Amino acid sequence: xxxxxxxxxxxxxxxxxxxxxxxxxxxxxxxxxxxxxxxxxxxxxxxxxxxxxxxxxxxxxxxxxxxxxxxxxxxxxxxxxxxxxxxxxxxxxxxxxxxxxxxxxxxxxxxxxxxxxxxxxxxxxxxxxxxxxxxxxxxxxxxxxxxxxxxxxxxxxxxxxxxxxxxxxxxxxxxxxxxxxxxxxxxxxxxxxxxxxxxxxxxxxxxxxxxxxxxxxxxxxxxxxxxxxxxxxxxxxxxxxxxxxxxxxxxxxxxxxxxxxxxxxxxxxxxxxxxxxxxxxxxxxxxxxxxxxxxxxxxxxxxxxxxxxxxxxxxxxxxxxxxxxxxxxxxxxxxxxxxxxxxxxxxxxxxxxxxxxxxxxxxxxxxxxxxxxxxxxxxxxxxxxxxxxxxxxxxxxxxxxxxxxxxxxxxxxxxxxxxxxxxxxxxxxxxxxxxxxxx
Ligand code: UGA
Numbered sequence: 001x002x003x004x005x006x007x008x009x010x011x012x013x014x015x016x017x018x019x020x021x022x023x024x025x026x027x028x029x030x031x032x033x034x035x036x037x038x039x040x041x042x043x044x045x046x047x048x049x050x051x052x053x054x055x056x057x058x059x060x061x062x063x064x065x066x067x068x069x070x071x072x073x074x075x076x077x078x079x080x081x082x083x084x085x086x087x088x089x090x091x092x093x094x095x096x097x098x099x100x101x102x103x104x105x106x107x108x109x110x111x112x113x114x115x116x117x118x119x120x121x122x123x124x125x126x127x128x129x130x131x132x133x134x135x136x137x138x139x140x141x142x143x144x145x146x147x148x149x150x151x152x153x154x155x156x157x158x159x160x161x162x163x164x165x166x167x168x169x170x171x172x173x174x175x176x177x178x179x180x181x182x183x184x185x186x187x188x189x190x191x192x193x194x195x196x197x198x199x200x201x202x203x204x205x206x207x208x209x210x211x212x213x214x215x216x217x218x219x220x221x222x223x224x225x226x227x228x229x230x231x232x233x234x235x236x237x238x239x240x241x242x243x244x245x246x247x248x249x250x251x252x253x254x255x256x257x258x259x260x261x262x263x264x265x266x267x268x269x270x271x272x273x274x275x276x277x278x279x280x281x282x283x284x285x286x287x288x289x290x291x292x293x294x295x296x297x298x299x300x301x302x303x304x305x306x307x308x309x310x311x312x313x314x315x316x317x318x319x320x321x322x323x324x325x326x327x328x329x330x331x332x333x334x335x336x337x338x339x340x341x342x343x344x345x346x347x348x349x350x351x352x353x354x355x356x357x358x359x360x361x362x363x364x365x366x367x368x369x370x371x372x373x374x375x376x377x378x379x380x381x382x383x384x385x386x387x388x389x390x391x392x393x394x395x396x397x398x399x400x401x402x403x404x405x406x407x408x409x410x411x412x413x414x415x416x417x418x419x420x421x422x423x424x425x426x427x428x429x430x431x432x433x434x435x436x437x438x439x
Contacts, residue, residue: 001025001184004077006102008035008066010046010158010259011119011151012083017051018162019081020058022187027065029073039066047324047351050159070109079184080106081149082130083119092266093274094123103130107137107144115177117147121208121264123271124201127171145177148197150204155258156322168192171200205271208264209282214249215256216288222252222429223295232429233411252429254383254409255292257319257328262289293330296381296407297337299426303405304379308342313377313401315370316384316410317349317356324352326359330409331383336362338381348373350386374400385410394421404435 001024005016008030016028030036035045042059044052058064067073074080084098099120106116116134118127131146138144148171153161168190172178178194185192195203222232232252240247256262265286272279300307319329326332331347335356338345345364347356356366367373370388374380380397382389390412398404404423411427418425418433425433 001079002077003027003079003081003184004029004073005081005083006030006070006073006106007082007084007098007120008032008039008045009083009085010048010155011153012081013039013044013046013055014048014051014153014158014162015081015083015119015151017055017058017064018159018188019184020061020064021054023063024184025063026058027067027073027077029067029070031068033068036066036068048158049156049322054159070105074106074109076112077110077114079115079117079180080110081117081119082106083151086120086122086263086267088263088266091270093270094121094263094267096122096126099126099130100133103134104137107134110138110142113143113145115145115147115180117149117181119149119151121150121204121260121267122148122201123267124198124205127197127201145172145174146197147172147177147181148200149181150200152204152207155325156320163188165190169195169200169203171195171197171203173197205264205268208261209268209285211249212256212261212265212289213281213285215251215253215261216285216292218250218252219255219292219428220288225429229431230429231415231431235429252411253292253385254296254330254334254428255289257293257330257332259325259327262286262328293333294337295428296334296409297341299407300379300381301341303407303426306342307338310343310378311376311402312338312343312345313373313380314338314345314347314364315349315373315380315382315389316386317347317352317359317366318384318386321384321386324355326352326355329383332359334381334383335360335364339363346373346377349384350388370396371400376400376402378402379405379407382406382408382410382412385412394418394423394425397421397423 003024003026005012005028008028016026020026042056082102084102086094089095127146127148134144168185170181182192225232236250239245269279269282317331339362347366348370353366353368394413397406406425408427422435
């Protein structure tokens with residue numbers, strides 16, 4: 001099957017590479033010539049474990065190509081995937097400008113009838129609108145069939161998720177199109193669910209909204225545990241063993257971030273509102289998350305009274321481990337607030353340190369050395385549960401910090417380990433650890 005993929009961002013690049021890996025001939029198209037130049041040299045433009053090797057392998061096999069020319073990329077394509085961004089507009093709704101532009105580019109250049117597959121997360125009804133838009137611009141005789149095929153991959157494990165997903169959703173208007181999509185995806189060996197286009201679009205939003213709800217739910221339980229002297233880790237374990245609940249996405253912390261949950265929950269609230277439905281539950285999920293991102297500041301102010309003149313080591317900038325992505329990271333809320341309160345901030349991140357000043361205008365120092373960040377600081381704040389931070393002996397804090405005080409937004413250490421290390425330790429939904437001398 002000859003496939004074109006429009007957009008070489010997270011979803012587009014991973015999709016293109018994975019489709020080439022399972023045997024298709026793929027051309028990825030992007031309007032950014034610099035990105036295409038890098039990709040053509042075999043350099044992946046995103047940080048994603050396993051992607052680089054797979055990309056190179058398929059470029060060498062001549063199954064994977066990159067171009068900034070739509071005419072070249074779309075030539076002879078049987079199927080075109082649209083995988084451009086749908087960022088958030090000021091009112092929370094999804095910005096469909098890029099997907100509309102991509103659709104117009106396809107309409108302008110395709111010479112033969114094609115199937116257009118929308119991978120991007122789009123509000124219910126978008127696939128049908130995009131089809132109409134394209135039909136009004138294609139040359140006569142060309143037919144367009146559409147398919148909604150949302151992705152469920154996570155950043156940092158995108159390749160793994162693509163090959164080991166729980167399901168592949170295919171939403172079409174006719175069975176013939178679904179047959180083609182099912183055939184394309186057959187080598188993945190993942191169960192396929194066929195549905196109508198609107199339901200497929202909704203499955204993506206509902207899935208992300210539900211996962212965000214689980215996180216906000218456990219975060220609220222964590223906040224209550226702190227007040228009642230319970231331990232949220234124990235509670236989550238006890239809840240998760242019930243198969244009806246499941247143990248995934250019950251990790252309490254400083255809230256969800258990233259390019260998806262915040263954007264998609266807002267977009268669903270907005271979509272509901274546009275149809276005179278007040279999605280109160282999801283509004284609360286968002287509100288809980290916004291509060292959760294500020295929680296560590298509250299804990300620090302309770303402990304110190306004032307943060308003015310305090311040197312604070314922030315560990316982690318990325319919204320989660322194994323990515324260099326800072327979009328909607330709790331660090332973007334925390335660091336400006338700390339500097340506003342007069343703290344001097346030194347931030348550590350193993351991969352994203354060089355991105356800090358691009359995203360955060362507040363004055364802060366960025367380093368990829370954990371020791372440099374901790375050295376002589378008044379306290380440490382953990383934002384991202386990077387493996388090297390989790391693996392670190394908590395006694396390191398006692399050794400390097402001016403005062404061994406740690407605010408852990410990711411519950412990286414067990415309470416006994418924190419006690420043993422003799423550090424003052426404030427985490428999420430668990431009892432505070434205060435060494436005898438500090439009491
Ligand atoms: C999420 C979904 O998990 C994917 O299925 C989906 O395809 C993707 O959005 C998307 O719509 O493109 P992603 O944003 O990469 O993937 O990240 P997750 O691993 O889901 O984590 C999201 C946020 O939730 C992170 O900030 C993470 O730290 C937080 N989280 C996750 C928790 O606070 N607790 C948990 O138990 C799990």
